[in-house]
Every structure is written in C-alpha cells, then in structure tokens.
Amino acid sequence: MSTLAELARLIRSKNAGPFELTFDIMFDDVATYERVKRSGAITREVVARCYGLQPDAVKFFLCDSALAIKASIPRPYFQGDLRDSDGHGGQQYAPLMDIVVD
Amino acid sequence: MTASSDEVRVLSPTGVCGSGFLESSFEAALALGPHFIGVDAGSTDPGPTYLGTGRTAFPREAIKRDLRLMLRGARRIGVPLLVGSAGTAGGDLQLDIVRGILEEIAGEEKLSFRLALIHAEQGKDYLKRRLREGRIKPLSPAPEFDEATIDRSAHIVGMMGAEPFQRALNEGADVIIAGRASDTAIFAALPLMKGIPPGIAWHAAKILECGAAAVVQRKTPDCMFAWLRRDHFVVQAPDPALRCTPQSIASHSLYENADPFHLVECSGTLDLTHSRYEAIDERTVRVTGSGFIEAPRYTVKLEGAEHVGFQSVLIGSIRDPYIIRQIDDWSARLMDKIHARVAMVYGDRVKTEDYHVNLRIYGKNGTMGPLEPVKEIRSHELCLVFETTAATQDIASTIAGITRHQALHLPIPEWSGLITGVACPYNYLERGPVYRFNVNHVVEPDDPCEMFPTDYVTIATGAARSRAA
Numbered sequence: 001m002s003t004l005a006e007l008a009r010l011i012r013s014k015n016a017g018p019f020e021l022t023f024d025i026m027f028d029d030v031a032t033y034e035r036v037k038r039s040g041a042i043t044r045e046v047v048a049r050c051y052g053l054q055p056d057a058v059k060f061f062l063c064d065s066a067l068a069i070k071a072s073i074p075r076p077y078f079q080g081d082l083r084d085s086d087g088h089g090g091q092q093y094a095p096l097m098d099i100v101v102d
Numbered sequence: 103m104t105a106s107s108d109e110v111r112v113l114s115p116t117g118v119c120g121s122g123f124l125e126s127s128f129e130a131a132l133a134l135g136p137h138f139i140g141v142d143a144g145s146t147d148p149g150p151t152y153l154g155t156g157r158t159a160f161p162r163e164a165i166k167r168d169l170r171l172m173l174r175g176a177r178r179i180g181v182p183l184l185v186g187s188a189g190t191a192g193g194d195l196q197l198d199i200v201r202g203i204l205e206e207i208a209g210e211e212k213l214s215f216r217l218a219l220i221h222a223e224q225g226k227d228y229l230k231r232r233l234r235e236g237r238i239k240p241l242s243p244a245p246e247f248d249e250a251t252i253d254r255s256a257h258i259v260g261m262m263g264a265e266p267f268q269r270a271l272n273e274g275a276d277v278i279i280a281g282r283a284s285d286t287a288i289f290a291a292l293p294l295m296k297g298i299p300p301g302i303a304w305h306a307a308k309i310l311e312c313g314a315a316a317v318v319q320r321k322t323p324d325c326m327f328a329w330l331r332r333d334h335f336v337v338q339a340p341d342p343a344l345r346c347t348p349q350s351i352a353s354h355s356l357y358e359n360a361d362p363f364h365l366v367e368c369s370g371t372l373d374l375t376h377s378r379y380e381a382i383d384e385r386t387v388r389v390t391g392s393g394f395i396e397a398p399r400y401t402v403k404l405e406g407a408e409h410v411g412f413q414s415v416l417i418g419s420i421r422d423p424y425i426i427r428q429i430d431d432w433s434a435r436l437m438d439k440i441h442a443r444v445a446m447v448y449g450d451r452v453k454t455e456d457y458h459v460n461l462r463i464y465g466k467n468g469t470m471g472p473l474e475p476v477k478e479i480r481s482h483e484l485c486l487v488f489e490t491t492a493a494t495q496d497i498a499s500t501i502a503g504i505t506r507h508q509a510l511h512l513p514i515p516e517w518s519g520l521i522t523g524v525a526c527p528y529n530y531l532e533r534g535p536v537y538r539f540n541v542n543h544v545v546e547p548d549d550p551c552e553m554f555p556t557d558y559v560t561i562a563t564g565a566a567r568s569r570a571a
Contacts, residue, residue: 014357014358015146015147015358016358016359016360017146017358017360017542018146018150018539018542019241019243019244019539019542020243020360022356022358022359022360024353024356024357026353026356050475051473051475052472052473052475059360059361061361061362061363063352063353063355063356063362063363065348065349065352065377065378065379066349066352066353066355066356066362067349067353068353068356068362070356070362072360072361074243075243076471076472076473077471078245078538078539079146079149079150079539080149080150080151080537080538080539081538081539082410082458082460082489082491082536082538083460083471085462085468085469085470085471086469086470087147087148087149088147091469091470092469092470092473094470095473095475
C-alpha cells in the first residue's frame with residue numbers, strides 16, 4: 001500500500017484559464033502508471049470527493065502517452081475575484097497526495 | 103521568405119517575452135535556419151489587474167532585453183519576428199508600451215523594418231451589436247455578460263487566431279506586434295500559410311509557445327526549436343543540456359489545459375487523441391498523428407476586466423490558544439462589530455452592500471478556502487489577512503482602520519478586562535484599484551480579421567512613418 005504522493009513523480013495544480021483548475025498526476029514509468037490506473041484508487045468520483053464536488057463537475061482523463069492522470073474542476077472563485085486565494089491555482093493539489101493505492 | 107512547403111523551421115526563444123533565455127541557446131537556434139521567430143508575451147495567469155490597468159506583468163527592462171536579442175537576430179538572418187499578446191494582456195495600452203520599447207531598440211541598434219501592429223482591444227459598440235445579434239455565446243463556466251457588463255469593463259480584448267498574423271505577413275511585415283492572441287496562433291500562422299497540415303501546425307505551436315517548458319527538466323526559461331513537415335514534426339531544445347523525451351512532449355499538452363486531448367482554437371479543435379511520440383535520439387522527439395477538426399463556425403474568445411473598487415489590506419496574527427479554538431465564532435462576532443462601527447461612522451452614506459470585508463485565515467483554510475478538506479486547526483498560530491474593498495481608497499482605508507481596532511480588542515469569554523488579541527506588524531496597506539475577470543464568452547465574427555485592425559509602420563533606424571490599414 002502506498003500513497004499517490006509516494007508513487008507519482010509530480011502532482012500539481014494550475015489554472016486552466018481564469019475559470020477552471022486542473023490537476024496533473026504524473027508518473028516516471030509505465031509500470032507505476034499502469035498500477036495506479038488499474039487500482040481504481042483515483043477516479044472521477046474520488047477527485048469529486050476530495051474537493052466536495054459532484055462527479056459530473058469533474059473532467060477526468062487517463063493520458064497513456066504522458067504516463068499521467070488528469071482532472072479539471074471549476075474554480076470555487078474565479079481567478080482574481082475578491083475571495084480567490086490562489087491566483088495561479090498552484091497550491092490546490094494537497095488533498096490528492098494522501099489517496100491510498102493498494 | 104526562404105521557406106519551402108516541404109519544411110518550416112520555427113524558433114521560440116522563450117515561453118514569455120520578458121522571462122529570459124540563454125543567448126548561447128538562441129545563437130545555436132539561429133544557426134539552424136529558422137523561417138521565423140515567434141514569442142508569446144502574455145497570459146491571464148498574472149490575474150485581472152494587468153488587463154484592468156494596462157500595465158505589464160514583466161518589468162520594462164526585462165521585456166526590452168529579450169526583445170532586443172530577438173529583433174537583432176531576426177533582422178540579421180532576415181526572417182519575420184512575431185510577438186503575440188504584447189505586454190501581458192494584449193490591450194491597446196500594452197501594445198503602445200511594447201511598440202515604444204521596440205522603437206527604442208530600433209533606434210539604438212540602427213535597424214530598419216516594416217512593423218505591423220495588430221490591435222485586439224474591442225470597442226464597446228461593436229460588442230453590444232454582436233450581443234444583440236446573439237453572436238456572443240457563453241463558454242463554461244461563464245459569468246453573466248450583458249450590455250451593463252460591457253459598460254462596466256475597463257478593457258475587453260479578443261483573442262486572435264492565425265489569420266490576422268497571416269494578413270500582416272502577406273502585407274510584407276518584418277515584425278508583428280500583436281495584441282491578445284491565442285498563444286498557438288503566433289506559431290501556427292506561417293506554417294499553415296506554407297501548407298503544413300493544421301494538426302501538425304497547431305500541435306507544434308502548442309509545444310513551441312511555452313519555449314523550453316516541454317523538456318524533461320528545465321533549468322531556466324529557454325529556447326525551443328521545431329521542424330514542421332507534411333506528415334510530422336520534430337522538436338528539440340537548442341541547449342544541448344536539455345532533453346525532450348516522448349513523455350515530456352506528450353505531458354506538455356496537460357499544462358494549463360482543462361482537456362489534454364482537445365485544444366480549442368478560433369478555427370477548430372486540435373485533436374491529440376491519436377498523437378504518437380517517438381524518440382529520434384536522446385534529446386529529440388518526432389510527433390505524428392495529430393489531427394485538427396474544423397469548427398462549423400469561427401469564434402473569437404473574449405477576455406474582459408472590470409474595476410471592482412479600491413482595496414486596503416491589513417495583516418495580523420493570533421497566538422492565543424483561547425482565540426484560536428474559537429476562531430470561527432470570533433470571526434463572525436468581529437464582522438458584526440465592523441458592520442456596526444461602519445454604520446456608526448458613515449450612517450447612510452456607506453451601506454453594507456457598498457463595501458466588502460474579506461478575511462483569510464492562514465493556518466486554517468487560507469490557501470484552499472471552501473476546497474479545504476482539513477477542518478481541524480493544528481497550528482499554534484494563525485495569520486489573518488483582511489481585505490477591505492470600497493468605492494474609494496479613502497473609504498476602503500477607513501474600514502481597514504475600523505477592522506484593525508475592532509479586531510485588536512474583540513473580547514472573548516475566557517478573559518475578563520481589555521485584551522489585545524491580534525498582533526499587527528504594521529498598519530493597513532493601500533492596494534489601489536482592484537479588478538476582476540468578467541467574461542468567458544466567444545464572438546462569432548463575419549471574418550477572422552474584423553476584430554483585429556492593423557497599423558503598418560515603417561521603422562527607419564528608429565524613426566517611424568505610420569499608415570493605418
């Protein structure tokens with residue numbers, strides 16, 4: 001059993017334009033990527049749960065060529081709005097780090 | 103123009119004009135014989151302030167350094183230089199700033215060339231007409247957009263496609279400074295004119311627009327180079343220490359995109375579903391199989407910023423565990439006190455709906471706000487950031503002053519007597535005007551160039567003679 005943080009080479013978040021946030025979970029090798037992909041530990045539903053959203057609000061992608069898993073969500077506040085706390089969206093990925101992969 | 107339709111070679115010196123690149127990489131890339139040099143100079147990433155105010159996110163001197171090297175290099179080998187999204191937001195004020203920098207460099211370097219300035223700022227009457235015609239459509243998610251939004255906007259720009267660049271190249275421009283442009287359009291425009299298929303042209307452009315960002319481990323912003331051919335493109339970073347691998351190039355389509363397989367442009371959608379990435383050697387990658395789906399209607403994305411008000415900022419911290427354990431209740435009571443005191447000071451002149459007090463609590467959920475899953479505070483201290491926003495700086499600062507005094511002495515039941523419950527390193531700071539993005543919509547124009555009028559200017563060793571077209 002490992003966490004996603006231990007298995008990924010990089011977990012990051014970033015703006016995808018001013019209205020969406022996107023998460024990239026990237027792996028070093030095919031074996032690790034395939035292990036995580038097949039484990040079912042990270043899915044659209046899991047990402048939705050991490051951020052308190054309905055699954056249909058989450059875009060979810062498996063990117064085989066890039067050895068990466070990707071998800072995008074609407075921003076809670078648009079970039080730069082009075083209540084927005086993260087102008088670049090760069091520090092929103094921490095809840096994904098603790099996801100457990102069997 | 104020396105390009106044959108068999109191969110178009112492209113140099114992207116850096117991901118953003120003003121962020122820098124190594125001169126050694128740039129010289130190595132010039133030796134590869136690029137058919138043009140392209141550079142993206144903007145983004146929404148620094149926030150709405152730049153579109154709102156017309157300032158540039160990168161310092162003037164940093165932009166000038168990069169632009170000088172690019173202009174000198176392009177003129178030396180006699181190829182076009184294409185700059186898109188000039189001065190961060192690509193509005194008219196920023197176009198003027200970059201034009202000024204360029205003319206300064208031309209004078210200092212004794213360079214002569216034909217300059218095209220492509221405007222991207224949109225007139226309010228034009229937008230209202232298109233809105234009434236039902237030819238402004240929302241993307242998702244989109245804020246409300248009506249005539250009042252247009253009136254409130256400080257600036258609205260359209261994000262141009264490849265066609266305005268192509269028109270300027272056909273008019274014989276040596277240097278193009280464009281307002282807001284799709285990052286990729288800068289790099290796809292000329293290859294498309296030379297007959298490179300759109301899937302290849304747009305995918306290569308997507309890699310190139312970020313400079314060396316698609317290498318395995320970027321040390322510093324630097325150059326990227328691509329060879330575009332009829333059925334594939336090849337990409338390599340000119341610095342021999344930088345490596346492109348199939349994975350690093352494939353991964354790049356993830357960066358700052360909501361959907362890694364479908365990238366929407368004005369004229370259609372780049373489709374990377376069937377893209378294949380192969381290593382040619384340990385630092386060079388060949389890409390095949392990228393497609394492009396023509397859109398049934400040409401669309402131009404809008405970006406707008408409106409003035410929200412003036413803001414003052416107060417920073418403080420709390421170390422008392424009694425206050426920390428009741429921070430939510432403490433904050434709610436504080437807000438009531440602030441509103442009561444503002445009403446006392448201003449009466450009817452400033453109502454509750456006329457100002458906004460925002461409190462961020464670092465150590466609780468300051469970074470993630472409503473997305474924060476951790477509910478329990480484990481920190482022995484909290485940082486508080488208050489922002490007060492109102493119609494004038496004076497009112498914003500008055501409310502910041504009220505906030506400070508109310509927060510300092512807000513009583514808690516555990517202590518009797520006057521307390522000072524917040525540590526402030528200094529008094530409030532005045533942030534000036536603040537803006538917000540207010541548009542996530544597209545326009546359906548009659549013609550890809552109608553929103554992007556172009557001025558042609560002959561620069562003769564820095565002296566300009568102008569002609570509008």
